Amino acid sequence: MLAPVARRTGWGASRRKRGWTTYSPSPFAPAQRSRCSTSCKSRHTGQTGIAAIPARPDGGTDGPNWSNSMIGQDGQRSWTIHIRKDNLKFSAAHMTVFPDGRKEGLHGHNYQVELTVELQDSPALARMLSYEVFKKALRTVCDQWDEKVLIAGGNPWLEPLPAAEGEYACRLCGKRYVLPADEVAVLDMGNVTAENLARALFEQFWVELTRDCSVPWRERVAAAGLRIDESRGQGATYSIRFGR
Numbered sequence: 001m002l003a004p005v006a007r008r009t010g011w012g013a014s015r016r017k018r019g020w021t022t023y024s025p026s027p028f029a030p031a032q033r034s035r036c037s038t039s040c041k042s043r044h045t046g047q048t049g050i051a052a053i054p055a056r057p058d059g060g061t062d063g064p065n066w067s068n069s070m071i072g073q074d075g076q077r078s079w080t081i082h083i084r085k086d087n088l089k090f091s092a093a094h095m096t097v098f099p100d101g102r103k104e105g106l107h108g109h110n111y112q113v114e115l116t117v118e119l120q121d122s123p124a125l126a127r128m129l130s131y132e133v134f135k136k137a138l139r140t141v142c143d144q145w146d147e148k149v150l151i152a153g154g155n156p157w158l159e160p161l162p163a164a165e166g167e168y169a170c171r172l173c174g175k176r177y178v179l180p181a182d183e184v185a186v187l188d189m190g191n192v193t194a195e196n197l198a199r200a201l202f203e204q205f206w207v208e209l210t211r212d213c214s215v216p217w218r219e220r221v222a223a224a225g226l227r228i229d230e231s232r233g234q235g236a237t238y239s240i241r242f243g244r
Protein backbone atom coordinates (compact mmCIF):
# COMPACT_ATOMS: atom_id res chain seq x y z
CA MET A 1 0.00 0.00 0.00
CA LEU A 2 1.38 3.42 -0.91
CA ALA A 3 1.36 6.31 1.54
CA PRO A 4 -1.48 8.78 0.99
CA VAL A 5 -0.58 11.48 -1.49
CA ALA A 6 -1.10 14.30 1.01
CA ARG A 7 1.56 12.84 3.33
CA ARG A 8 4.17 12.51 0.68
CA THR A 9 6.89 15.05 0.41
CA GLY A 10 9.66 15.63 -2.02
CA TRP A 11 9.89 15.48 -5.73
CA GLY A 12 6.55 13.90 -6.52
CA ALA A 13 4.70 16.28 -4.24
CA SER A 14 6.47 19.33 -5.58
CA ARG A 15 5.58 18.29 -9.12
CA ARG A 16 1.96 17.99 -8.09
CA LYS A 17 2.05 21.40 -6.39
CA ARG A 18 3.26 22.88 -9.62
CA GLY A 19 0.38 21.21 -11.41
CA TRP A 20 2.57 18.94 -13.55
CA THR A 21 0.76 15.87 -14.66
CA THR A 22 3.45 14.05 -16.62
CA TYR A 23 4.90 10.95 -15.02
CA SER A 24 8.57 10.22 -14.72
CA PRO A 25 9.33 7.25 -12.45
CA SER A 26 12.60 8.47 -11.05
CA PRO A 27 13.54 11.95 -9.95
CA PHE A 28 17.12 10.78 -9.92
CA ALA A 29 17.40 10.32 -13.65
CA PRO A 30 20.18 12.56 -14.98
CA ALA A 31 17.73 14.81 -16.78
CA GLN A 32 15.96 15.61 -13.51
CA ARG A 33 18.98 16.27 -11.34
CA SER A 34 19.59 19.69 -12.74
CA ARG A 35 16.08 20.71 -11.67
CA CYS A 36 16.96 20.41 -7.97
CA SER A 37 17.29 23.77 -6.31
CA THR A 38 17.36 25.15 -2.81
CA SER A 39 13.58 25.12 -2.80
CA CYS A 40 13.50 21.40 -3.53
CA LYS A 41 12.23 19.45 -0.52
CA SER A 42 14.00 16.20 -1.39
CA ARG A 43 16.64 14.94 1.02
CA HIS A 44 20.13 15.47 -0.28
CA THR A 45 23.46 13.80 0.19
CA GLY A 46 25.32 17.06 0.44
CA GLN A 47 26.32 16.89 -3.19
CA THR A 48 24.51 19.61 -5.01
CA GLY A 49 21.54 18.36 -6.97
CA ILE A 50 21.72 14.67 -6.00
CA ALA A 51 18.90 13.40 -3.85
CA ALA A 52 19.54 10.65 -1.31
CA ILE A 53 17.38 7.55 -1.12
CA PRO A 54 16.36 7.34 2.54
CA ALA A 55 17.77 4.16 4.04
CA ARG A 56 15.54 1.82 5.99
CA PRO A 57 17.13 0.98 9.35
CA ASP A 58 17.08 -2.76 8.62
CA GLY A 59 18.65 -2.25 5.23
CA GLY A 60 15.55 -3.36 3.31
CA THR A 61 14.12 -1.50 0.40
CA ASP A 62 10.46 -2.39 0.52
CA GLY A 63 7.56 -1.04 2.50
CA PRO A 64 5.43 2.05 2.21
CA ASN A 65 7.87 4.51 3.72
CA TRP A 66 10.89 3.73 1.64
CA SER A 67 11.77 6.33 -0.88
CA ASN A 68 8.34 7.82 -1.33
CA SER A 69 10.08 10.64 -3.10
CA MET A 70 10.68 8.22 -5.99
CA ILE A 71 7.00 7.72 -6.60
CA GLY A 72 5.75 9.99 -9.31
CA GLN A 73 2.07 9.18 -8.90
CA ASP A 74 -0.32 6.81 -7.24
CA GLY A 75 -0.66 3.37 -8.67
CA GLN A 76 -0.45 -0.33 -8.11
CA ARG A 77 3.13 -1.51 -8.19
CA SER A 78 4.12 -4.89 -9.47
CA TRP A 79 7.22 -6.83 -10.40
CA THR A 80 7.23 -9.57 -12.99
CA ILE A 81 10.00 -12.09 -13.49
CA HIS A 82 10.54 -13.41 -17.00
CA ILE A 83 12.58 -16.49 -17.72
CA ARG A 84 13.33 -17.52 -21.27
CA LYS A 85 16.63 -19.28 -21.80
CA ASP A 86 17.87 -21.24 -24.79
CA ASN A 87 18.32 -24.33 -22.64
CA LEU A 88 14.77 -24.21 -21.25
CA LYS A 89 13.25 -26.30 -24.01
CA PHE A 90 12.34 -29.80 -24.97
CA SER A 91 12.56 -31.51 -28.33
CA ALA A 92 9.64 -33.78 -28.98
CA ALA A 93 7.53 -35.34 -31.73
CA HIS A 94 3.76 -35.16 -31.96
CA MET A 95 0.83 -35.25 -34.34
CA THR A 96 -2.23 -33.11 -33.82
CA VAL A 97 -5.57 -34.72 -34.55
CA PHE A 98 -8.17 -32.49 -36.14
CA PRO A 99 -11.86 -32.61 -35.17
CA ASP A 100 -12.81 -34.41 -38.39
CA GLY A 101 -10.56 -37.34 -37.53
CA ARG A 102 -7.69 -36.44 -39.81
CA LYS A 103 -4.29 -35.98 -38.29
CA GLU A 104 -0.94 -34.46 -39.07
CA GLY A 105 2.02 -36.66 -39.88
CA LEU A 106 4.37 -37.37 -37.00
CA HIS A 107 6.77 -34.44 -36.77
CA GLY A 108 8.94 -32.73 -34.19
CA HIS A 109 9.57 -29.33 -32.62
CA ASN A 110 12.16 -27.74 -30.41
CA TYR A 111 9.60 -26.42 -27.96
CA GLN A 112 10.85 -23.26 -26.32
CA VAL A 113 9.51 -22.54 -22.83
CA GLU A 114 9.05 -19.15 -21.19
CA LEU A 115 7.89 -18.46 -17.67
CA THR A 116 6.36 -15.28 -16.32
CA VAL A 117 5.82 -14.83 -12.60
CA GLU A 118 4.10 -11.75 -11.25
CA LEU A 119 5.15 -11.16 -7.69
CA GLN A 120 3.17 -9.70 -4.87
CA ASP A 121 3.87 -6.06 -4.20
CA SER A 122 7.32 -6.13 -2.70
CA PRO A 123 10.76 -6.06 -4.25
CA ALA A 124 12.16 -7.79 -1.17
CA LEU A 125 10.23 -10.88 -2.14
CA ALA A 126 11.65 -10.60 -5.60
CA ARG A 127 15.12 -10.87 -4.11
CA MET A 128 14.20 -13.94 -2.12
CA LEU A 129 12.88 -15.74 -5.18
CA SER A 130 16.00 -16.34 -7.19
CA TYR A 131 15.69 -17.10 -10.90
CA GLU A 132 17.44 -20.38 -10.19
CA VAL A 133 14.51 -21.69 -8.13
CA PHE A 134 12.24 -21.32 -11.14
CA LYS A 135 14.77 -22.58 -13.67
CA LYS A 136 15.45 -25.72 -11.68
CA ALA A 137 11.77 -26.64 -11.61
CA LEU A 138 11.39 -25.79 -15.31
CA ARG A 139 14.36 -27.92 -16.31
CA THR A 140 12.98 -30.90 -14.39
CA VAL A 141 9.65 -30.76 -16.17
CA CYS A 142 11.13 -30.07 -19.61
CA ASP A 143 13.41 -33.10 -19.25
CA GLN A 144 10.41 -35.40 -18.88
CA TRP A 145 9.30 -34.72 -22.45
CA ASP A 146 12.66 -34.21 -24.07
CA GLU A 147 13.35 -36.63 -26.97
CA LYS A 148 9.96 -38.29 -26.62
CA VAL A 149 7.07 -38.96 -28.92
CA LEU A 150 4.12 -37.27 -27.23
CA ILE A 151 0.85 -39.15 -27.51
CA ALA A 152 -2.50 -37.75 -26.37
CA GLY A 153 -3.83 -40.53 -24.16
CA GLY A 154 -7.32 -39.00 -24.17
CA ASN A 155 -7.78 -38.66 -27.91
CA PRO A 156 -10.96 -40.35 -29.17
CA TRP A 157 -9.11 -41.52 -32.31
CA LEU A 158 -6.45 -43.31 -30.27
CA GLU A 159 -6.60 -47.05 -29.87
CA PRO A 160 -3.86 -48.51 -27.63
CA LEU A 161 -2.68 -51.87 -28.98
CA PRO A 162 -1.03 -54.83 -27.27
CA ALA A 163 2.74 -54.45 -27.52
CA ALA A 164 5.86 -56.56 -27.00
CA GLU A 165 8.01 -56.08 -23.89
CA GLY A 166 9.63 -52.64 -23.97
CA GLU A 167 7.43 -51.39 -26.76
CA TYR A 168 4.44 -49.12 -27.06
CA ALA A 169 1.87 -49.68 -29.78
CA CYS A 170 -1.23 -47.78 -30.81
CA ARG A 171 -3.45 -46.97 -33.74
CA LEU A 172 -4.17 -43.30 -34.28
CA CYS A 173 -6.64 -42.20 -36.94
CA GLY A 174 -6.30 -45.61 -38.52
CA LYS A 175 -2.47 -45.70 -38.63
CA ARG A 176 -0.49 -48.16 -36.54
CA TYR A 177 2.56 -47.02 -34.58
CA VAL A 178 5.03 -49.21 -32.71
CA LEU A 179 7.70 -47.37 -30.75
CA PRO A 180 10.25 -48.09 -28.02
CA ALA A 181 8.28 -47.56 -24.80
CA ASP A 182 11.01 -45.43 -23.24
CA GLU A 183 10.76 -42.95 -26.10
CA VAL A 184 7.05 -42.36 -25.66
CA ALA A 185 5.17 -40.13 -23.20
CA VAL A 186 1.45 -40.79 -23.10
CA LEU A 187 -0.09 -37.57 -21.81
CA ASP A 188 -3.37 -37.04 -20.03
CA MET A 189 -4.87 -34.75 -22.66
CA GLY A 190 -7.15 -34.95 -25.66
CA ASN A 191 -4.70 -33.59 -28.21
CA VAL A 192 -1.04 -32.66 -28.23
CA THR A 193 -1.46 -28.96 -28.93
CA ALA A 194 0.62 -26.07 -27.66
CA GLU A 195 -2.29 -24.98 -25.45
CA ASN A 196 -2.59 -28.36 -23.76
CA LEU A 197 1.17 -28.75 -23.43
CA ALA A 198 1.44 -25.29 -21.83
CA ARG A 199 -1.18 -26.15 -19.26
CA ALA A 200 0.22 -29.59 -18.47
CA LEU A 201 3.76 -28.28 -18.22
CA PHE A 202 2.67 -25.41 -15.98
CA GLU A 203 0.81 -27.73 -13.62
CA GLN A 204 3.82 -30.05 -13.33
CA PHE A 205 6.11 -27.06 -12.91
CA TRP A 206 3.97 -25.71 -10.07
CA VAL A 207 4.05 -29.05 -8.28
CA GLU A 208 7.81 -29.16 -8.69
CA LEU A 209 8.27 -25.55 -7.58
CA THR A 210 6.10 -25.83 -4.50
CA ARG A 211 7.82 -28.96 -3.22
CA ASP A 212 9.76 -26.53 -1.07
CA CYS A 213 7.02 -25.99 1.49
CA SER A 214 9.10 -23.47 3.47
CA VAL A 215 8.26 -20.82 0.88
CA PRO A 216 4.71 -19.38 1.11
CA TRP A 217 4.30 -19.45 -2.67
CA ARG A 218 0.71 -18.29 -2.82
CA GLU A 219 1.56 -15.25 -0.70
CA ARG A 220 4.46 -14.34 -2.94
CA VAL A 221 3.15 -15.12 -6.38
CA ALA A 222 0.18 -13.15 -7.69
CA ALA A 223 0.05 -14.76 -11.11
CA ALA A 224 2.10 -16.98 -13.35
CA GLY A 225 2.12 -17.98 -16.98
CA LEU A 226 3.92 -20.54 -19.03
CA ARG A 227 4.40 -19.99 -22.73
CA ILE A 228 5.39 -22.67 -25.18
CA ASP A 229 6.55 -21.77 -28.66
CA GLU A 230 6.58 -24.77 -30.95
CA SER A 231 8.32 -22.70 -33.57
CA ARG A 232 9.44 -19.12 -33.71
CA GLY A 233 6.37 -16.91 -33.52
CA GLN A 234 3.80 -19.65 -32.88
CA GLY A 235 2.69 -21.16 -29.64
CA ALA A 236 0.43 -20.78 -26.62
CA THR A 237 0.48 -19.47 -23.06
CA TYR A 238 -1.32 -20.91 -20.07
CA SER A 239 -1.64 -18.51 -17.18
CA ILE A 240 -3.25 -18.41 -13.80
CA ARG A 241 -3.98 -15.55 -11.40
CA PHE A 242 -4.25 -16.65 -7.84
CA GLY A 243 -7.24 -15.41 -5.90
CA ARG A 244 -6.64 -13.66 -2.61
Ligand SMILES: Nc1nc2c(c(=O)[nH]1)N=C([C@H](O)[C@H](O)COP(=O)(O)OP(=O)(O)OP(=O)(O)O)CN2
Pocket residue numbers: 095096104192193194195230231234
Ligand atom coordinates in the same frame (compact mmCIF):
# COMPACT_ATOMS: atom_id res chain seq x y z
N1 LIG B 1 -4.54 -23.80 -31.80
C1 LIG B 1 -3.58 -24.63 -32.27
N2 LIG B 1 -3.55 -24.90 -33.57
C2 LIG B 1 -2.61 -25.71 -34.06
C3 LIG B 1 -1.66 -26.29 -33.20
C4 LIG B 1 -1.73 -26.00 -31.83
O1 LIG B 1 -0.91 -26.46 -31.02
N3 LIG B 1 -2.70 -25.16 -31.40
N4 LIG B 1 -0.71 -27.10 -33.70
C5 LIG B 1 -0.64 -27.35 -34.97
C6 LIG B 1 0.41 -28.24 -35.49
O2 LIG B 1 0.71 -29.22 -34.59
C7 LIG B 1 1.70 -27.69 -36.07
O3 LIG B 1 2.83 -28.13 -35.41
C8 LIG B 1 1.76 -26.35 -36.54
O4 LIG B 1 1.03 -26.37 -37.72
P1 LIG B 1 1.22 -25.31 -38.83
O5 LIG B 1 0.93 -23.96 -38.34
O6 LIG B 1 0.42 -25.77 -39.98
O7 LIG B 1 2.76 -25.50 -39.13
P2 LIG B 1 3.81 -24.58 -39.75
O8 LIG B 1 4.42 -23.72 -38.69
O9 LIG B 1 4.77 -25.44 -40.46
O10 LIG B 1 2.98 -23.73 -40.78
P3 LIG B 1 3.37 -22.48 -41.69
O11 LIG B 1 2.31 -22.49 -42.71
O12 LIG B 1 4.76 -22.70 -42.20
O13 LIG B 1 3.27 -21.26 -40.82
C9 LIG B 1 -1.62 -26.84 -35.93
N5 LIG B 1 -2.57 -25.98 -35.36
